[in-house]
Amino acid sequence: MGEKKLMKGNEAFALAAIKAGCRFYFGYPITPQNEIPEYMSRELAKAGGAFIQAESELASINMAYGAAAAGGRVLISSSSPGIALMQEGFSDLAVIQAPVVAINVMRSGPGIGGIQPAQADYFQVTRGGGNGDYHVIVYAPKSIQEAVEMIYKSFDIADEYRNPVMIAVDGMLGQMMEPVVIPEAIPAMEEDEIGKYKPWALTGHKNKREHNTINSVFLQQEVLEDFNLNVLAPKYQKAEAELSEAECIDLEGAEVVFVAYGSTSRVVLEAMGMLREQGIRTGLIRPKTLWPFPYKVFDNIDPATKHVVSVELSMGQMIQDVKLAVNGRFPVGLINRVGGILLSPVEIAEKTKHLLEVK
């Protein structure tokens, strides 16, 4: 492990990607993720990589599509409206099975919205805005340190699953500074090693094999059905079985179980401390993956629990997955702020007491 440094979130994410062997980054300015393309423009070439400031988010995800198809280790980043523009590209990356890691530093919406932190992209990142049957694997870190570790892991998961992987952080994690330890660097793959490790990649056939073609169009419906059922479906089933992750805190004997992800989960932890002092026992389920959602950990909720509460910086999006996970066993409530306003621990504690009808 390297030394501990104080770093701004967005710069730590970019550094982590380079240290994880990423050598290709394609970005477009949008607040609050601008430090990522800025950092990459300064640092990636020094590491032997390539940076392009694309003309749009549409172009940047399509540059990533080409670079990943060519066998490169690729990162893109944007913020909510930019991720919306990229949605066609995520569907395309899924169908050509291209490993790309995307960082979404989420801001408020809808529309151009605001530049303050939010979690209102839950539907966008877990349900996808692109067409067709596909999934993006989505990690939701709570801290800069966890984001760095998830970025390392995401490149390997993207390669293993040959699927896009997203790191969904809210604007607060992108903009704040925290101490962070960057793990040991992973060597980048050399160009002449690509054919060995990624035999499907576009490298030029060198007159040694048949030509590789990568297609997104399926003109025969039987071929597309076969691809969806026999290539994509087993992959997504494997992801659901193996990748979903959550942290569970104090579930035993909890009157209320909160469900919160990202920086919001840290505010919830503060509120839990306040409520404990007032004699109210609460627990937390913190999804670390948003897709696949960790439905199974909800079986660990104490049967005596009175309420499950989804705490989100959105109008109530994750709550749909929480309800599916709870499956009618407990009443499910919502504590939220939107539009770029953060929840405070006091507000969460007060709203929880209101829910329990505690004066």
Place this chain on the structure above:
Amino acid sequence: MKTVFEWTKGMLDTESHYCPGCTHGIAHRLIMEVLEERGDLGNTIGVTPVGCSIIGHKYMNVDAIEASHGRAPAVASGIKRVHPDSLVFTYQGDGDLASIGTGELIHVAERGENICTFFINNAIYGMTGGQMAPTTLLGQKTTTCVDGRTVKQSGSPLRICEMIETIDGAVYVERVSLHDPAGVRAAKKAIERAFKVQELGLGYAFVELLSTCPTNWGMTPVQSLEWVKTNMIPYYPVKQFKCPEEVK
């Protein structure tokens, strides 16, 4: 007996889906012949567009990928970063390149990306059944302008070479026509120069090939070749707009 013409190893021995009289086959063959003659079939990566030629890679003996509609220049830019010593080209029609893909087109030229674009201009959307393109000529009838394109309704046809010529990063810009044997020979020379520009790392090379669509034009193959000559060339002049000294 002396062999004077052979099937290029760049074209795979499969049946084509193109309509009779369509010049995609000629354009494919010319690009592949040039690559074979250069000894670069194994060192080339192609990007095909949304349009009739989306499965053009089935016929071309090079590694290739389909791009979503209009995005081929961005895809090619990404590929070129990973394989800077490979030849990378996009093959795009006029709906793909001149309509939905203008953003990517302008900026691939602006960056002076060291790739080649082969632009098939047949003044119509082919695969979707003959709708108006930005390159559709005034008076030309399509399924979205059944009485003929008018300036009032849709403006005037877009001349892409003339636009690209103004961008410094585009160092080689030429328009050729596939309507007769002399045009085909000139097209091959243009394709050779485009790849040479890329080999020398000079910048973006753009070749427009005036092409036919007999099916959607409602003409016979012979009539459509004549139509390129009498209707398209007067509006889209065959011309070398820009050429670096090194490849002249």
